[in-house]
Amino acid sequence: MSTPRIRLPRSAAPGEVIEVRTLIDHPMITGLSSPEPRDMLERFEVTVNGAFVFGYDFENGSSANPTFTFHLPLDETSDFVFTWTHEDGHTFVAEGQVRVG
Amino acid sequence: MRLDRRAVLTGTAALMTVSVLPKSFASAAIDDSVARWLAQILGPRGEEPTFDSTEHSFDDILSGQPIEEGGIALDVPNVAENGAQVPITIHVDSPMTEDDHVTAIHIVATRNPTPGIGTFRLTPALARAEVTTRIRLAEGQEILVLAELSDGRVRRVAAEIAVTLGGCAT
Numbered sequence: 001m002s003t004p005r006i007r008l009p010r011s012a013a014p015g016e017v018i019e020v021r022t023l024i025d026h027p028m029i030t031g032l033s034s035p036e037p038r039d040m041l042e043r044f045e046v047t048v049n050g051a052f053v054f055g056y057d058f059e060n061g062s063s064a065n066p067t068f069t070f071h072l073p074l075d076e077t078s079d080f081v082f083t084w085t086h087e088d089g090h091t092f093v094a095e096g097q098v099r100v101g
Numbered sequence: 102m103r104l105d106r107r108a109v110l111t112g113t114a115a116l117m118t119v120s121v122l123p124k125s126f127a128s129a130a131i132d133d134s135v136a137r138w139l140a141q142i143l144g145p146r147g148e149e150p151t152f153d154s155t156e157h158s159f160d161d162i163l164s165g166q167p168i169e170e171g172g173i174a175l176d177v178p179n180v181a182e183n184g185a186q187v188p189i190t191i192h193v194d195s196p197m198t199e200d201d202h203v204t205a206i207h208i209v210a211t212r213n214p215t216p217g218i219g220t221f222r223l224t225p226a227l228a229r230a231e232v233t234t235r236i237r238l239a240e241g242q243e244i245l246v247l248a249e250l251s252d253g254r255v256r257r258v259a260a261e262i263a264v265t266l267g268g269c270a271t
Binding site (some may be wrong): 033053054055056058063070 | 185186187190208210213214215216217218219220221222223224226227228229231232233234235236237238268
């Protein structure tokens with residue numbers, strides 16, 4: 001189960017700074033201290049209208065069910081794409097839109 | 102390193118979470134694995150770091166690279182009940198313009214089985230260089246936070262976090 005959850009406002013005024021919160025259910029098993037095989041996300045990326053705005057490279061000290069919070073101003077209606085890439089290459093994707101104006 | 106008024110008030114009022122007054126990075130205990138990790142994330146790209154001793158000063162690792170102490174505010178618990186889920190908010194003083202912004206923020210553990218925690222990648226599209234996530238600490242320890250700026254400068258800060266129950270899954 002790796003269901004992403006995103007918290008975005010539905011709309012914003014031009015230039016308004018919005019808060020973005022993300023959560024994905026993932027065990028983030030390093031394989032270092034348990035018999036379970038390694039099961040780790042490698043990378044998180046956020047694009048807005050196609051442009052990269054925020055990312056994170058996961059290492060062993062990243063928690064299970066990783067969360068992120070960040071802030072950005074929006075000048076136009078913005079389509080967000082959130083992508084979590086597993087070390088094995090497969091991806092989990094979530095999308096969202098904030099209407100501006 | 103300054104601690105702003107809000108952080109002081111929050112820290113005074115909170116029972117579990119207080120804003121930690123960041124420590125001087127120079128006092129951080131950097132062992133061999135941590136030094137190698139720092140060299141890997143900050144040093145010259147594509148070069149295998151070589152060290153001939155097990156004790157390193159930070160300046161050895163980044164020879165020639167300008168380093169600034171501070172300029173980073175950390176919001177972390179003094180005492181984390183659960184080492185598997187330790188909240189951390191990092192704020193780097195930066196205008197976040199095209200010409201002057203934070204490009205990366207690294208979090209490094211000094212006493213986890215492996216030193217890497219994670220690296221934020223930032224762009225001037227963000228309103229401020231402020232990020233929040235949760236980290237795993239196997240035991241109480243000092244964490245290191247390093248911010249890379251668009252002009253090549255690196256800022257650094259350290260914080261001590263005690264852990265009641267270690268995050269064993271690291």
